[in-house]
Amino acid sequence: MFHKVKHHWRRFRPRYRRHNKRFRHRDYAVDKKHMTQPVDVAFVCSSTDFFDCVEEEVVSLLQRRPEIHALDGDIARLRKRFDRTGSPHDGAVALLAQVPCAVLAQLQMDRFPNGYSNKQERLYELIDFNDTLVATILAMDDAERVQFSGRMKQSADRICKRVGAPCFTGEQWTAIVRGLTREVAVYLAAQEYGFNVFMTDRTHDALGIDMQVQDPESGRYINIDVKTPSSFRHRMEQLVHEKRLTERELLIGDRDSYIVERNGHGDKKVEVVVLCILPDLFGDLADWRFVDPEPMREKLNQLIRDHGLHDGRFGAS
Known part of the structure; x- marks a missing residue:
């Protein structure tokens, strides 16, 4: 009985072209020139x-x-x-x-x-x-x-x-747009009145900072977390529950439409102004802007005067 011989498969490659010319590969070195x-x-x-x-x-x-x-x-x-x-x-x-x-x-x-x-x-x-x-x-x-x-x-x-x-969902999208509309409106109002404004990155966002607003004359700035009235109230109640805000400070926050909270740990601890965009205080919004931005200008001046920082961390990542 004869043993079956398995032939090794070889890819066919023509060694010669017509007119007895050798088959040539493309020169990749030439390709690199182009x-x-x-x-x-x-x-x-x-x-x-x-x-x-x-x-x-x-x-x-x-x-x-x-x-x-x-x-x-x-x-x-x-x-x-x-x-x-x-x-x-x-x-x-x-x-x-x-x-x-x-x-x-x-x-x-x-x-x-x-x-x-x-x-x-x-x-x-x-x-x-x-x-x-x-x-x-x-x-x-x-x-x-x-x-x-x-x-x-x-x-x-x-x-x-x-x-x-x-x-x-419609509710989710509306909530996203409603919340960010106020953030954009604050930014545009601050920019319109000559403040330096810096939109923060994800590191600052994780600390609850939406933007930083600086007075160009004094160099003092504030970290701002923009809130709708409902989210502002929820945030204050959460801070009270965590023993980071007293009941008296909650009442003052309701009156002034803002509170100051401290977030982070150690060297990364920062002061954040949680600002409630109350329609009765700042007026109506239309097309991502305040109809009348003057109340926001006055509020930013007051917040920078009372809580402004001068630690060289404006615009820093």
């Missing part, structure tokens, strides 16, 4: 509408059958691009790409308010989402701000449905 630095090519939209172009670019990042975390790998790149360009389009694209993970983080926080796995990671996802939203609004013109809330919610819902993620 290589250039990669360039971030601008996305070309088929529409002239701002929000349609934003959604179209995010959709172009998705594969044919996208998964729920399909955009996670693009978020850091898109946020860096926005930091570099400051373009409202780039900001809106980065914001829309963060929506699915922000929705999941919000749902987890709502379901387990007292703690859950990966709490810090989820918290930072929401902080990054809110920071991108505020930065995008500040980069927009007034016409784009007017349409932002409704149009961005529609785009966010469509992106979430494409990747199979839940959508922000």
